[in-house]
Amino acid sequence: MRATLRWAHSDLRTHRGEALFLVLATAGVVVSLLLATALFGYATNPWQRVFTQAHGAHVTLHTTASADADRLTGLEGVRSVAGPYPTSSLTLSSQGGRASVEVRGTRDRPEVGRPIVTSGHWLDPATPDGVVLESNLARALLTAPGDTLSVPGAARRFTVVGVADSAEPRVRPGERAGLVW
Known part of the structure; x- marks a missing residue:
């Protein structure tokens, strides 16, 4: 040696x-x-990239309006909490296509599960009927910022002001509703 x-x-x-x-x-x-x-x-692994950039939520809870979501911040292991947000399920249509969606009411982008705007801009008080669509939902409905969405059977119309990527489960027609902010 x-x-x-x-x-x-x-x-x-x-x-x-x-x-x-x-x-x-x-x-x-x-x-x-x-x-x-x-x-x-x-x-x-594009989902992991979006999850990291968006500070994705590890747990999402759907509760009643009377639930005290602030109590979650005191639980061991919980680092941050966003919400609660009022939500509503409905159907939107555009250019002949329809999709079930969950509309989430929030003015500011949340710190946890923060949508990453890829086109257009985030919600603006100057556009009261403006919505931001999750990117897969926007593709499914063939919409882009500036397009109009309608609620079938109602006179209500929404203007798409932005499209955003989200780390939440994506829309699957017939299985999972799309996400609208």
């Missing part, structure tokens, strides 16, 4: 340039592999 170490040491002293190149090439390959692994993980 000792002879092998002496041989390697003398070889490195004799061929310094080649040894330096070998060390730098190995370091470059290792850095490239680490970077590729990190980028691959980021690119292949």
